[in-house]
Amino acid sequence: MTVLDDIIVGVREDMESRRRLVSLAELKDRAAAAAPALDAWTALGGPSPSRDELKVIAEIKRRSPSKGDLASIADPASLAVQYADGGASVISVLTEQRRFGGSLADLDAVRAAVGIPLLRKDFTVDEYQIWEARAHGADLILLIVAALSDAQLNEFSALSHELGMNVLVETHTEEEIERAVAAQARIIGVNVRNLKTLDVDRSLFGSLAGLIPAEAVIVAESGVRGADDVSHYAAGGANAILVGEALVSDATPRERIAEFKAAGAAAIAVRN
Numbered sequence: 001m002t003v004l005d006d007i008i009v010g011v012r013e014d015m016e017s018r019r020r021l022v023s024l025a026e027l028k029d030r031a032a033a034a035a036p037a038l039d040a041w042t043a044l045g046g047p048s049p050s051r052d053e054l055k056v057i058a059e060i061k062r063r064s065p066s067k068g069d070l071a072s073i074a075d076p077a078s079l080a081v082q083y084a085d086g087g088a089s090v091i092s093v094l095t096e097q098r099r100f101g102g103s104l105a106d107l108d109a110v111r112a113a114v115g116i117p118l119l120r121k122d123f124t125v126d127e128y129q130i131w132e133a134r135a136h137g138a139d140l141i142l143l144i145v146a147a148l149s150d151a152q153l154n155e156f157s158a159l160s161h162e163l164g165m166n167v168l169v170e171t172h173t174e175e176e177i178e179r180a181v182a183a184q185a186r187i188i189g190v191n192v193r194n195l196k197t198l199d200v201d202r203s204l205f206g207s208l209a210g211l212i213p214a215e216a217v218i219v220a221e222s223g224v225r226g227a228d229d230v231s232h233y234a235a236g237g238a239n240a241i242l243v244g245e246a247l248v249s250d251a252t253p254r255e256r257i258a259e260f261k262a263a264g265a266a267a268i269a270v271r272n
């Protein structure tokens with residue numbers, strides 16, 4: 001069993017516990033009552049042809065299977081406000097409980113605190129989670145190609161779009177990029193961390209990003225330690241970066257995001 005398989009077993013068990021408390025019908029009512037989803041595609045620069053900026057997706061993550069405890073984050077709402085003030089375009093809230101220490105309560109707290117699009121970051125393996133995301137104010141969900149069949153990728157994307165949300169489709173190999181493109185993904189992430197082994201290989205980004213159609217928003221995921229890594233991803237074709245650890249473990253995340261955006265814009269100016 002890979003790390004990913006193992007995580008998904010826990011994700012399903014936790015989802016079944018929640019489903020016993022909140023039925024799908026109840027979630028649908030809550031989703032219908034929620035404010036409409038915000039446009040994460042536009043926030044990430046999707047429709048604009050120039051794309052001279054590097055967008056930042058700033059993540060709220062307490063711990064991870066690869067790194068253990070990262071930050072206690074007693075007040076996710078205040079961290080989210082710092083992220084938004086620093087110029088993040090989207091905030092990623094990791095809601096997976098067992099391995100990452102997150103929850104839907106974090107998503108609720110962040111939703112109440114900021115007006116920019118939110119990514120519900122989790123291991124989506126069931127439609128129930130997509131309804132949950134919308135009911136709790138998410139605007140964007142993550143679909144991990146390695147965890148899904150083509151049929152699931154298509155169905156889950158279609159449902160997300162029906163609910164007004166966008167989808168970040170995460171890939172790690174050439175074959176997964178082909179599958180993401182076949183599913184008409186327009187926000188495509190390359191995770192340089194292999195979810196089956198947890199190894200990080202930053203050089204993977206440049207080789208895979210070139211395979212993604214230019215109409216898509218290309219997101220470099222994982223492994224940003226500092227401005228040099230940001231420049232590396234921007235030079236390699238990233239339109240956006242998804243950063244967790246470097247921000248949750250920084251005393252001044254607001255300044256850090258501004259620094260990453262400046263490094264990204266400088267590298268993109270050279271690229272263009």
Ligand SMILES: O=P(O)(O)OC[C@@H](O)[C@@H](O)c1c[nH]c2ccccc12
Nearest residue numbers: 191221222223224242243244245246
């Ligand atoms: O903390 P990092 O190295 O900046 O990584 C953030 C993000 O890419 C990572 O949390 C992530 C990418 N894909 C995932 C899927 C599930 C859980 C977590 C992730």
